[in-house]
Amino acid sequence: MSAPEERDQFVAFESVAFDYENGSTVFTDLDLTITAGEYVALLGGNGSGKSTIAKLIDALLQPQEGRVLVFGRDTRDGTATFYIRSNTGLVFQNPDDQLVASIIENEVAFGPENLGIDAHELRVRVEEALDAVGMRGFEHQETNALSGGQKQRVAIAGALAMRPAMMVFDEATAMLDPRGRRSLMRLIDELHHSGITVIMITHYMDEAARAQRVVVLEGSDAGAQVALDGTPDAVLARAEELRALDLAVPFTCDLALCLRDAGIPVGPTVHEEELLQRLVALRDPHARELPQGPPASEPEGTSQQGAALIRFENVSYSYGEPATKKARRRHKTPESADLPEKAWGIEPGSSFALHDVELAIDHHEMVGLAGHTGSGKSTLLQHMNGLLHPRSGRVLLDGHDLADRTVARDARRHVGLVFQYPEHQLFAATVYDDVAFGPRNLGLAPEEVDAAVRRALDQVNLDPDRFAARSPFELSGGQQRKAALAGVLAMDPQLLVLDEPAAGLDPRTRQEFLALVKELHASGLTVVMASHSMEDLARLCDRVVVLDKGRIVLAGAPQTVFEDPERLRRIGLAQPAPLAMAQRLRAQGFVLPSRLYTVDSLAAALAPQLAADAAAVPAKD
Amino acid sequence: MKLTLTAALFALVLCAFTPFALAVDATFIIIAYGVARITPKEVAATLWPLLVLVIMTALLNMVFVQGGTVYFQLGILVVSEEGLLAAAFLGCRLLLLLLVAALLTLTTSTFAITEALEAVMRPLTMVHVPVHELAMMMGIALRFLPQFVAELAIIRRAQLSRAAELSFNPFKGGLSTLAALIVPLFTSAFRHSETLAFAMDARCYHGGEGRTRLHPFAFTWRDGVALAVIGSMTVCLVLADMW
Structure with a gap:
């Protein structure tokens, strides 16, 4: 087996037709070529077949018609299978289900072991691969003890140990927190620099913008097609078309488009710096001084004593047995616990300590909870319905201490807690039964249960007549999440607590789901929402609370909390993009009142200060 | 290799029929733990849930094995001298077996x-x-x-x-x-x-x-030492049993 030549055509789809056994057609006639050394981003909404492409490339699936050539070999040729697979590294989305072994070095060696590489060479390759992903020193760690980002790195190392000429990432960052995602994207860039051809499949435009070439797939019933193909700037600038394909447009393009709608001819770009330059060039020196916009109404930062729906008084929490202790028990060497972990975020779902948390949430408020993974967000949320009890301090629900068992039982009803990926907890044969689980547990009469289920399904915009009798497992991802939310709403809570409600959804479903949460809040529910997206928090919440290492470090209206970029950066967070841009524009001499911005409001404030007449301004591009 | 030796240790503990033989076994196992540098705390943490099993077995033996002086009687439950001895003996034997198993799981991935x-x-x-x-x-x-x-x-x-x-x-x-x-x-x-x-x-x-294997099986001098130790333990045990 010789390694694939440079300058070759690495991937060639020739009039490929493919459909799944269940009858869904993915492609009817797809053509696509990828050359050695390229860095290609494959973008597409749900149903555009982008994940199928990854499997077709790696000979995991074969086309029904046409052919897929990888390194010049046909994927249907059984003798070429191992040649193709060993030269192609494939990394999947979920960090939890692609690792085979319990120990990292065995995991990394798995691929080359299958190739029959001898033991000495195996050792060299394992070290080399772990070096490349920055995880030397972790050889004897258990794969289980790693964070999501670290697991993805190990998966990449496992692929690298086979010395591939090409790497395919199938939404490899989708389930990571912002920190894990950033660091993984940097690693992918490095791999490309080292000469590996990179194919990156993603929902995210900001990731696609790093590639040299962007291919956008458009799904349709007649089979997905390549809709756009070109450099990131050329493709991503065609934001209108992208928006029509359910893809989230990068902030900079979005702003440029909003300005264009307002009559300002500014070319969209994916680079923030460039947009800033273009805007400065377009600045109208004769713009009249703007009247200051109405001062943004600032919600009260703190609430009145006693009136709060839920109140944390000096709450501290520490986990009984640290997770590391359990892990250590199985370890040969106790020093493994001291290794530099936590550099790439921590496993979601585990419990973290809280220290002296003081927090009051009023009736009908919508409060956002920010902080990177491991800051204690989930722990805080689980105190709200008495799943966890503080080691010291009190949690009061409507003035009653949750330490009291009867109060805690009531809390299960009045506080609806929606976990991350709540659709993973669906279990019943029909949507109806699943949603009815809560009300039935509360011991409601059958007709009350029925009313509650219908109301809850209505609330999440799932038509009870259409969905109630269906199996929850037949629904799409977005619908499943709505059904799971209905299961909590059916208990008629006063307070809705959401942990990362939009995690893992594609851009359009994400916007839909957040709009739904906003509606629920408008209908009178009090909402607490933890999120990694500062933009979402700034846009939706009356008040934002920032946690860092189990302490509340910032709290107040979004514009005050997000005001200081330096302070946010120190705790691993960033400003919402429109606000950051507004601050930079102000530094360039634009007159922008200090308030919280969305893309629309920023464009509206900016437009009058820009020269609509492009001819009057030397064109920048 | 380790697995085979563990199996051998298992067999040895099962072959110990007298309290003295058991004591010999225990000594060797404790030395093994010492060599592996495992603290008693770790052992306790691993074995704690299994102790229930040990105690249950011991209690059953106490009731079912009869003979010798009767110390205590409650309905059909008769606790006799031999019963107590059997209980203590079997309890210890089971505990040692668990210790051997734990030795393997604590030291091996x-x-x-x-x-x-x-x-x-x-x-x-x-x-x-x-x-x-x-x-x-x-x-x-x-x-x-x-x-x-x-x-x-x-x-x-x-x-x-x-x-x-x-x-x-x-x-x-x-x-x-x-x-x-x-x-x-x-x-x-x-x-x-x-x-x-x-x-x-x-x-x-x-x-x-x-x-292929990242860790091919190789017979190292350590395995030789372990084999020798287990061999000597077998000899001791045979002697002890005959005694």
Whole structure:
């Protein structure tokens, strides 16, 4: 087996037709070529077949018609299978289900072991691969003890140990927190620099913008097609078309488009710096001084004593047995616990300590909870319905201490807690039964249960007549999440607590789901929402609370909390993009009142200060 | 190698018929723990849940073995001298067996145990037992076990949040509650297994044929020492039993 030549055509789809056994057609006639050394981003909404492409490339699936050539070999040729697979590294989305072994070095060696590489060479390759992903020193760690980002790195190392000429990432960052995602994207860039051809499949435009070439797939019933193909700037600038394909447009393009709608001819770009330059060039020196916009109404930062729906008084929490202790028990060497972990975020779902948390949430408020993974967000949320009890301090629900068992039982009803990926907890044969689980547990009469289920399904915009009798497992991802939310709403809570409600959804479903949460809040529910997206928090919440290492470090209206970029950066967070841009524009001499911005409001404030007449301004591009 | 020696140790403990022989065994095992530098605390933590089993067995023996002076009688329960001795003896023997097993699990990674099992069972391939596949399955099971434990904990909390009574009382809707825990766990397992199968294929997995090992089995001087020690222990034991 010789390694694939440079300058070759690495991937060639020739009039490929493919459909799944269940009858869904993915492609009817797809053509696509990828050359050695390229860095290609494959973008597409749900149903555009982008994940199928990854499997077709790696000979995991074969086309029904046409052919897929990888390194010049046909994927249907059984003798070429191992040649193709060993030269192609494939990394999947979920960090939890692609690792085979319990120990990292065995995991990394798995691929080359299958190739029959001898033991000495195996050792060299394992070290080399772990070096490349920055995880030397972790050889004897258990794969289980790693964070999501670290697991993805190990998966990449496992692929690298086979010395591939090409790497395919199938939404490899989708389930990571912002920190894990950033660091993984940097690693992918490095791999490309080292000469590996990179194919990156993603929902995210900001990731696609790093590639040299962007291919956008458009799904349709007649089979997905390549809709756009070109450099990131050329493709991503065609934001209108992208928006029509359910893809989230990068902030900079979005702003440029909003300005264009307002009559300002500014070319969209994916680079923030460039947009800033273009805007400065377009600045109208004769713009009249703007009247200051109405001062943004600032919600009260703190609430009145006693009136709060839920109140944390000096709450501290520490986990009984640290997770590391359990892990250590199985370890040969106790020093493994001291290794530099936590550099790439921590496993979601585990419990973290809280220290002296003081927090009051009023009736009908919508409060956002920010902080990177491991800051204690989930722990805080689980105190709200008495799943966890503080080691010291009190949690009061409507003035009653949750330490009291009867109060805690009531809390299960009045506080609806929606976990991350709540659709993973669906279990019943029909949507109806699943949603009815809560009300039935509360011991409601059958007709009350029925009313509650219908109301809850209505609330999440799932038509009870259409969905109630269906199996929850037949629904799409977005619908499943709505059904799971209905299961909590059916208990008629006063307070809705959401942990990362939009995690893992594609851009359009994400916007839909957040709009739904906003509606629920408008209908009178009090909402607490933890999120990694500062933009979402700034846009939706009356008040934002920032946690860092189990302490509340910032709290107040979004514009005050997000005001200081330096302070946010120190705790691993960033400003919402429109606000950051507004601050930079102000530094360039634009007159922008200090308030919280969305893309629309920023464009509206900016437009009058820009020269609509492009001819009057030397064109920048 | 370690696996074979552990098996030998197991057999030795089972072969100890007198208290003295047992004491000899115990000495060796404690020395082994010393060599492996495992603290009593770690051992206690591992064995704690299993102690119930030891005590139960001891109690049963106490009641069933009769003879000698009767110390205590309650209905049909008769506690006699021999019963007590048997209980103490068997209890100690079981404890030692557990200690041997713990010695293996505390010093060896699960993956290594799986590999060792595969090596020991290798001859069985001659009679068409899919040894490699069995070992692979065991390895994957061990890899996913802690993950499922964590997932189950999250599912449990989520269903508790929906006012589930986790009493498992079959007369009080306990069964549906059980389904609320088990079904999500199984769907998760199916979801994982589908991707895992693709991930293994993608890395050229094609069964045990032609696979190499990161850790090939090699007989080192340490194994020699261990073999010698166990050999001497066997001799001591035979002597002790004859005594």
